[in-house]
Amino acid sequence: MISTPEILNNLGIEALTPMQQQMGEAAQAVPGLVLLSPTGTGKTLAYLLPMCSLVDAESAALQAVVVVPSRELALQSHEALKAMRLPLRALSLYGGRPTMQEHRQLRELKPHIVFATPGRLCDHLDKGNLLPQTVRVLTIDEFDKCLELGFREEMGRIAAAFQAVRHGWLTSATDTADVNDYLRQFAAFKSTGSVRRLDFLHEAEAVQQRMQTWKVLSVERDKLRALGLLLSDLCNEQTIVFVAHRESAERVGRYLRDEGFAAETYHGGMEQAVREKALYKFRAGCARVLVSTDLAARGLDVPEVSAVVHYHLPLKADDFTHRSGRTARWQAEGRIFLLTGPDEAWPDFVPPAAVYPLQSARVKAARPQYTMIYIGRGKKDKLSKGDVLGFLCKKGGLRAADLGRIDVADHCAYAAVRCDKVRDMLRKVASEKIKGMKTIVQQAY
Numbered sequence: 001m002i003s004t005p006e007i008l009n010n011l012g013i014e015a016l017t018p019m020q021q022q023m024g025e026a027a028q029a030v031p032g033l034v035l036l037s038p039t040g041t042g043k044t045l046a047y048l049l050p051m052c053s054l055v056d057a058e059s060a061a062l063q064a065v066v067v068v069p070s071r072e073l074a075l076q077s078h079e080a081l082k083a084m085r086l087p088l089r090a091l092s093l094y095g096g097r098p099t100m101q102e103h104r105q106l107r108e109l110k111p112h113i114v115f116a117t118p119g120r121l122c123d124h125l126d127k128g129n130l131l132p133q134t135v136r137v138l139t140i141d142e143f144d145k146c147l148e149l150g151f152r153e154e155m156g157r158i159a160a161a162f163q164a165v166r167h168g169w170l171t172s173a174t175d176t177a178d179v180n181d182y183l184r185q186f187a188a189f190k191s192t193g194s195v196r197r198l199d200f201l202h203e204a205e206a207v208q209q210r211m212q213t214w215k216v217l218s219v220e221r222d223k224l225r226a227l228g229l230l231l232s233d234l235c236n237e238q239t240i241v242f243v244a245h246r247e248s249a250e251r252v253g254r255y256l257r258d259e260g261f262a263a264e265t266y267h268g269g270m271e272q273a274v275r276e277k278a279l280y281k282f283r284a285g286c287a288r289v290l291v292s293t294d295l296a297a298r299g300l301d302v303p304e305v306s307a308v309v310h311y312h313l314p315l316k317a318d319d320f321t322h323r324s325g326r327t328a329r330w331q332a333e334g335r336i337f338l339l340t341g342p343d344e345a346w347p348d349f350v351p352p353a354a355v356y357p358l359q360s361a362r363v364k365a366a367r368p369q370y371t372m373i374y375i376g377r378g379k380k381d382k383l384s385k386g387d388v389l390g391f392l393c394k395k396g397g398l399r400a401a402d403l404g405r406i407d408v409a410d411h412c413a414y415a416a417v418r419c420d421k422v423r424d425m426l427r428k429v430a431s432e433k434i435k436g437m438k439t440i441v442q443q444a445y
């Protein structure tokens with residue numbers, strides 16, 4: 001296993017935060033841990049580091065399970081583990097695809113670690129696809145959200161299945177009595193003394209200080225034009241716009257695209273592949289605006305997000321906290337905007353804010369620097385990021401500086417290419433093969 005300094009170097013991080021350091025120390029001292037820390041403070045790395053140190057890479061057994069409330073968080077946490085470059089096998093398990101497909105992957109890969117949503121984890125436990133007896137560490141990330149999404153029955157079944165775990169860790173960005181009560185359902189943690197709380201919620205004030213909150217007044221009840229003017233002021237800032245409903249996400253996204261903004265839509269009613277492509281484009285900077293329901297309020301970690309817009313005002317304090325927490329990640333700064341119509345009252349759980357002085361007199365979209373291209377080959381074809389980079393540079397005539405983020409999925413790959421270079425590149429690679437394979441290379445719309 002590689003050392004912590006090597007892992008941090010792989011992640012591009014200089015040092016652990018005090019919260020992450022204390023989590024690592026406590027994980028060695030006590031079996032039961034409850035970690036409370038504001039959103040955006042690095043809880044994923046805080047539990048991944050000690051968890052991986054307890055996994056035996058030479059064993060073929062499943063040794064660690066991470067329960068998460070959504071497939072987006074499962075995929076993102078899995079990606080965080082991959083970025084650490086450890087010699088450990090891992091798999092994400094979530095709804096929206098056949099259980100049999102995952103069962104086959106479990107048999108073939110024999111993962112050391114799985115990241116799973118509660119319902120899908122219970123499916124595999126019921127079918128005997130997972131053996132809980134070999135699991136040493138059970139982590140439940142965003143515990144409060146798991147209960148909020150209606151997984152109480154599944155969470156009880158998980159507690160019953162994993163009675164033999166030696167280490168039980170729960171994380172949350174909010175304090176709730178259910179956290180301690182749940183952990184004590186496990187045989188190893190029934191005594192109060194075996195559970196330690198690491199409470200860093202007081203750091204929420206420091207996070208808030210890195211956020212600047214503004215009120216944006218709309219003279220019309222339909223706030224589309226006010227949103228367009230605000231985004232015109234923000235130019236090319238990476239921005240998430242939160243709405244209350246799927247239909248609203250579609251409507252707002254369509255309006256912004258019609259006005260020329262590079263905007264993607266993101267909600268639970270979209271097919272998984274379409275949602276993933278939207279995130280690829282947003283993370284790579286090919287789309288500057290992501291219009292989303294509260295699906296993106298937790299588990300979505302895009303460090304470059306510098307602004308969050310509440311198009312529909314949050315109904316609860318937690319909604320405001322988690323939506324706003326998509327910006328000012330780690331030590332970055334961010335801006336929060338609440339769009340208020342003529343009949344809307346300012347939420348009483350949001351501190352008073354000054355009115356943002358809109359500068360733009362008309363809606364004018366700024367275009368992004370990059371556009372996304374699609375390549376019809378992926379990991380299943382033994383394609384890597386290096387292969388994509390080499391192909392686009394050698395065959396497409398690009399330089400490394402002409403490329404942004406590259407993502408390789410199982411059956412396809414995406415790459416961000418400078419807008420002024422993409423047409424010539426596509427012409428040059430039109431009849432070329434990548435790693436000796438014919439494939440489709442086209443702009444991703």
